[in-house]
Amino acid sequence: MSATDFPAWSREVAGRMETVLAGLLPSPRIAPSRLHDAMRYAALGGGKRVRPMLVFAAGQVSQADPARLEVVSAAIELIHAYSLVHDDLPSMDDDVLRRGKPTCHVEFDEATALLAGDAMQSLAFQLLAEHRLADDPVAQLQMIQVFAVACGSRGMAGGQAIDLDAVGKALTLPELENMHIHKTGALIRASVLLGARCGRPLDPQALGSLDRYAKCIGLAFQVVDDVLDEESDSTTLGKTAGKDREAGKPTYTSLLGVPEARKFASSLLAEAQEALAGLDERADRLRQLADFIVRRDR
Amino acid sequence: MSATDFPAWSREVAGRMETVLAGLLPSPRIAPSRLHDAMRYAALGGGKRVRPMLVFAAGQVSQADPARLEVVSAAIELIHAYSLVHDDLPSMDDDVLRRGKPTCHVEFDEATALLAGDAMQSLAFQLLAEHRLADDPVAQLQMIQVFAVACGSRGMAGGQAIDLDAVGKALTLPELENMHIHKTGALIRASVLLGARCGRPLDPQALGSLDRYAKCIGLAFQVVDDVLDEESDSTTLGKTAGKDREAGKPTYTSLLGVPEARKFASSLLAEAQEALAGLDERADRLRQLADFIVRRDR
Numbered sequence: 001m002s003a004t005d006f007p008a009w010s011r012e013v014a015g016r017m018e019t020v021l022a023g024l025l026p027s028p029r030i031a032p033s034r035l036h037d038a039m040r041y042a043a044l045g046g047g048k049r050v051r052p053m054l055v056f057a058a059g060q061v062s063q064a065d066p067a068r069l070e071v072v073s074a075a076i077e078l079i080h081a082y083s084l085v086h087d088d089l090p091s092m093d094d095d096v097l098r099r100g101k102p103t104c105h106v107e108f109d110e111a112t113a114l115l116a117g118d119a120m121q122s123l124a125f126q127l128l129a130e131h132r133l134a135d136d137p138v139a140q141l142q143m144i145q146v147f148a149v150a151c152g153s154r155g156m157a158g159g160q161a162i163d164l165d166a167v168g169k170a171l172t173l174p175e176l177e178n179m180h181i182h183k184t185g186a187l188i189r190a191s192v193l194l195g196a197r198c199g200r201p202l203d204p205q206a207l208g209s210l211d212r213y214a215k216c217i218g219l220a221f222q223v224v225d226d227v228l229d230e231e232s233d234s235t236t237l238g239k240t241a242g243k244d245r246e247a248g249k250p251t252y253t254s255l256l257g258v259p260e261a262r263k264f265a266s267s268l269l270a271e272a273q274e275a276l277a278g279l280d281e282r283a284d285r286l287r288q289l290a291d292f293i294v295r296r297d298r
Numbered sequence: 299m300s301a302t303d304f305p306a307w308s309r310e311v312a313g314r315m316e317t318v319l320a321g322l323l324p325s326p327r328i329a330p331s332r333l334h335d336a337m338r339y340a341a342l343g344g345g346k347r348v349r350p351m352l353v354f355a356a357g358q359v360s361q362a363d364p365a366r367l368e369v370v371s372a373a374i375e376l377i378h379a380y381s382l383v384h385d386d387l388p389s390m391d392d393d394v395l396r397r398g399k400p401t402c403h404v405e406f407d408e409a410t411a412l413l414a415g416d417a418m419q420s421l422a423f424q425l426l427a428e429h430r431l432a433d434d435p436v437a438q439l440q441m442i443q444v445f446a447v448a449c450g451s452r453g454m455a456g457g458q459a460i461d462l463d464a465v466g467k468a469l470t471l472p473e474l475e476n477m478h479i480h481k482t483g484a485l486i487r488a489s490v491l492l493g494a495r496c497g498r499p500l501d502p503q504a505l506g507s508l509d510r511y512a513k514c515i516g517l518a519f520q521v522v523d524d525v526l527d528e529e530s531d532s533t534t535l536g537k538t539a540g541k542d543r544e545a546g547k548p549t550y551t552s553l554l555g556v557p558e559a560r561k562f563a564s565s566l567l568a569e570a571q572e573a574l575a576g577l578d579e580r581a582d583r584l585r586q587l588a589d590f591i592v593r594r595d596r
Contacts, residue, residue, distance in 0.1 A: 026452065114387065118415075122447075126447055129439050130443045153417035161332065
């Protein structure tokens with residue numbers, strides 16, 4: 001595959017993730033069947049798989065074994081999928097459409113969706129513990145710790161709590177940024193850092209560059225999400241469009257307007273590319289991915 | 299402390315757990331405050347701390363460092379507490395009373411309770427990865443794997459799914475047993491196995507004995523729970539009494555009647571003690587704990 005053929009590469013990663021997740025998720029033929037059905041429904045057959053792309057692209061920087069990157073990607077997608085299932089529940093965003101399909105609690109029921117999310121989180125940690133991800137098992141324990149922090153109250157779950165608290169409030173730009181650094185940024189950052197740590201040890205400067213890249217890209221991802229949510233219809237997005245605005249949730253577009261939000265995304269993209277300046281051509285996938293994240297249309 | 303003074307020992311473990319959890323849970327002064335408040339509300343100030351007692355008692359068999367046992371106990375209590383928070387939600391058991399206090403979603407709100415449970419699960423894995431629990435880090439990764447399986451769709455979360463599916467159905471005794479082996483048994487078994495694995499390596503025969511003990515005690519715990527639920531009032535229990543019966547959930551007392559359920563618990567106790575026959579006096583706490591679990595009155 002050509003180093004510059006980004007669309008083919010991104011399709012390959014997405015296809016591979018489908019196969020990997022299908023193999024790692026428990027079969028619906030194993031009891032409890034309905035729970036396993038719900039987990040597969042939530043994790044398979046959809047999503048842009050941006051986080052796995054980040055894992056694989058970061059893994060190229062450290063020349064990581066693709067088998068390790070598959071496991072890390074699967075764990076991260078399980079966490080991402082569980083967070084969407086819980087986020088869509090009636091007590092949270094109360095959403096009925098996700099990835100162009102009924103949300104998990106609509107297709108199954110609320111209790112099953114709750115438990116499927118819970119079990120997907122457990123499975124993510126199980127995968128990270130049962131497969132060899134680093135030559136040094138102490139390094140692998142550190143990877144699990146980084147991952148757990150990204151999932152927890154100071155990471156993704158905390159970001160969702162900040163989001164809840166923000167409904168109907170007029171947030172400042174730094175407050176909105178703080179919310180997204182946690183809600184989506186933590187897991188995107190973990191994708192890059194864990195992908196890189198699956199391979200040869202990188203020096204602290206390279207790790208610092210990747211971390212800065214990940215922070216910019218995580219925020220840019222959300223800014224672009226807000227723009228698309230404002231400009232698209234539900235069919236294109238595969239989820240309910242304009243919902244955040246209607247729910248009185250602060251967004252980058254409500255705070256900055258669409259043109260300024262687009263400019264902000266472009267400046268974050270430039271900063272992400274700048275962060276990678278000291279890395280060689282092994283970081284090219286990360287560079288292409290940054291462009292893709294900011295220029296996507298869904 | 300005398301080796302035979304079980305009540306003092308159990309109080310010491312419970313008191314120590316309160317201190318350990320209070321120190322390991324994020325402070326409410328750290329943002330997001332309300333989420334951290336809810337996590338502390340759910341995990342602190344209550345519970346019999348039976349699982350930590352099992353961790354510490356099993357750790358005595360392998361002469362484990364108490365500092366390691368504290369971390370494992372805290373992780374297990376966080377999982378137990380999160381499962382109660384989610385189990386009490388309106389879409390699940392819809393309960394308002396737990397440990398003599400309003401349930402988490404009543405005291406806070408549903409969305410906060412959902413996220414607090416999610417973040418408690420992440421924190422449990424974080425603790426197991428960030429503290430040294432075994433001399434060999436590969437052994438520690440295996441411990442995390444065992445723990446994750448006990449939490450997931452083939453363990454506790456799966457047991458809750460089986461429980462959901464059983465409402466209003468006439469289960470056979472083996473079906474009821476299968477439900478409880480997963481719902482409560484998996485975490486009780488993990489308590490014993492992980493506690494033992496914090497210390498000196500045990501031979502496979504000793505580990506097999508502990509596993510058999512844990513399976514019997516896990517089931518006995520549930521049978522006694524059903525008896526107490528049938529015979530006690532809510533004030534004594536600290537949770538809503540008679541609820542399972544009213545909800546049309548199969549229980550040991552609905553299937554066997556109270557006298558036969560008590561006999562069954564006694565036979566499980568005898569089998570648990572028999573399982574420990576090959577172990578020396580270092581297993582005495584486990585022996586006392588088995589008696590306590592079956593003879594408790596709340």
